[in-house]
Amino acid sequence: MALRQVGYENRSFWRNPAAAFFTFLLPLIFLVLFNSLFGDSKLTIDGRELDGSTFYVPGIVALAVVSACYTNMGMMVTIARDNGILKRVRGTPLPPWAYIFGRLAHAMLLSLLLVVIIVGVGAAAYGTDVPTNTLPGLAVTLLLGAATFCVLGLALTAVIPSADAAPAITNATILPLLFISNVFIPLQDPPEWLATVGDVFPVKHFAAALQTAFHPDTTGAGFEWGDLAVIAAWGIVGTVLAVRFFSWEPRR
Amino acid sequence: MSELAVEVRGLRKAYGPVVAVDGIDLSVRRGEIFALIGPNGAGKTTTLEILEGHRRADAGHVRVLDVDPARNDIAFKARIGIVLQSTSIQPYLTVEETVEQFRGYYPAPRPLDELIDIVGLDASRTKLVRRLSGGQQRRLDVAIGLAGDPELLFLDEPTTGFDPAARRGAWEMIRGLKALGKTVLLTTHYMDEAQALADTVSIIRGGLIVAEGTPDELRASQAETVISFRFAGSSADLPPAASAATIENGRAVIHTTDPTTALQELTGWAKGRGEALEGLSVTPASLEDVYLGLTGDEAQ
Known part of the structure; x- marks a missing residue:
């Protein structure tokens, strides 16, 4: 029952041009843009030297997961709530968890597919390494990150008053973080307060953990336990808030 | 099993200082079409949503198919069908996919073809929901309300916004449901609709039932x-x-x-x-x- 729900979410998603474009194509466009502009430059992050493309592939992977999970959830679930679609489902015997599972699993599968495409394009066009020894670290980071950003997106819907406000609020909460979290631009000596703000939120830790997994010099399995702990903490906070405040009824 | 599909005594519900339903009694017999009629804001939707399990009553005794709907239990939801006041269906699935999706939620659904046929959407089976007219979406809404082959169907203003021909069509469909042995509890603000369809009419105003009876009894009461x-x-x-x-x-x-x-x-x-x-x-x-x-x- 829950698995079939994933299938229906998937079909709906691909037939909605706006959702498919913003969630799917935008990260790919950014990947090409940033790599074309800065791919050949040498960067130094946290004292480690790396190619521009080695920075941008994990950066765009982070962006893709955030947009497929956090942004997608925040917007689409709010719209479904405001249209009364959630209420309609709540009146059927489908268990609420199964509906939410359908949404979550779809978003996570979507981000996984995006990651595969991004890594493939990165390797083919920009010569970035495909992680091998760090694959376990990469997989755990991706799963944990995707799940965390999904539940944070769900929790966010509780403070979004209406479908009209959904794009503005989701983007306003996530875009600034993407800029200060080594996703779009490598931060070279940022002001301390900005670095601190970035450290508090999960995006920077997610990007950092991914950088490690993608860096060719990384030895071992590629786990960044410190970063993963921060992401997991946010995941727990998000889950608690979502369970407590999530609403199935349209707001009036 | 009680012979009443719905039994309500002293139901009250307030939203802050606003009393929406002020102590009403309702008895809906199994197999009948029962119309709750009243102006906007009279408490129709609030009453219906309490019976459906969407809202909790502040006070009163409520039994729907011998179950307290506030318990929100899954087995109960499999026995009722709900068509909410505003149509709300995923826009990017086809008619067929939408009906199939909802059929999948129920333990003993009605056959797909029959559901599409009952609401007369055969010609639009493979259309996306967003390409349907408002009236067609409403009929699809009824089809998914019937997907689980419910004993009791709630219809909240099923024909509001329909043109006269579409309303007649919807009435035929609702009479057809009665012929299938279903109990139908509908709200409307059209008296002609209640007169055409209902076995029992209950008139609600300001959260109170002001009259109840068969259409003939009501007419006779006001001689x-x-x-x-x-x-x-x-x-x-x-x-x-x-x-x-x-x-x-x-x-x-x-x-x-x-x-x-x-x-x-x-x-x-x-x-x-x-x-x-x-x-x-x-x-x-x-x-x-x-x-x-x-x-x-x-x-x-």
Whole structure:
């Protein structure tokens, strides 16, 4: 029952041009843009030297997961709530968890597919390494990150008053973080307060953990336990808030 | 098993200081079409949503199919069908996919083809929901309400916004549900709809039931007859039995519970003036009149 729900979410998603474009194509466009502009430059992050493309592939992977999970959830679930679609489902015997599972699993599968495409394009066009020894670290980071950003997106819907406000609020909460979290631009000596703000939120830790997994010099399995702990903490906070405040009824 | 599909005693619900439902009783028998009729804001939707399990009552005894709907249990939801006041269906699935999706939620769904056929959407099976007209979406909404083959179907204003032909079609469909042995509890603010469909009509106003009965009983309870004829003067000129007449559009209109006396006086009065009562009409009160009389200006 829950698995079939994933299938229906998937079909709906691909037939909605706006959702498919913003969630799917935008990260790919950014990947090409940033790599074309800065791919050949040498960067130094946290004292480690790396190619521009080695920075941008994990950066765009982070962006893709955030947009497929956090942004997608925040917007689409709010719209479904405001249209009364959630209420309609709540009146059927489908268990609420199964509906939410359908949404979550779809978003996570979507981000996984995006990651595969991004890594493939990165390797083919920009010569970035495909992680091998760090694959376990990469997989755990991706799963944990995707799940965390999904539940944070769900929790966010509780403070979004209406479908009209959904794009503005989701983007306003996530875009600034993407800029200060080594996703779009490598931060070279940022002001301390900005670095601190970035450290508090999960995006920077997610990007950092991914950088490690993608860096060719990384030895071992590629786990960044410190970063993963921060992401997991946010995941727990998000889950608690979502369970407590999530609403199935349209707001009036 | 109780012979009542819905049993409500002393139901109350307030939103902050606003009392939406102020202690109502309802008894819906199994297999009947029951219409809850009233103006906007009378408490119809609140009542329905409590019976569906979407809202909790503040007070009162509520049993739907012998279950307390506030318990929100899955087995109960498999036995009811809900069509909410506003249509809400995923826009990017086809008609067929949508019905199939909802069928998948129920333990013993009705066959797909039958559901699409009942609501007359055969020609639009592979259309995306967003490409359907408003009326077609509403019918699809009914189809998914029926997907689980419910014992009891809630229809919240099923025909609001329909053109007359579509309304007739919807009525046929709802009568068809009764023929299948379903219990239907619908709300409406059209009296003609209640009259055409319902076995029992309950009129709600300001959170209170102001009248209940079969359409015939309701009409009989308000045993008024309407007498009217062409008249240009003022009501002061009319005989005593007609002194309460209203003059509108060049006609005198008299509501009376004693038409014999009124007519006798009127004909005598007219003959005395050497006139005829031109365009005379004598009609029993319609349910619409009963309804407007009971709900007052709010219904207009």
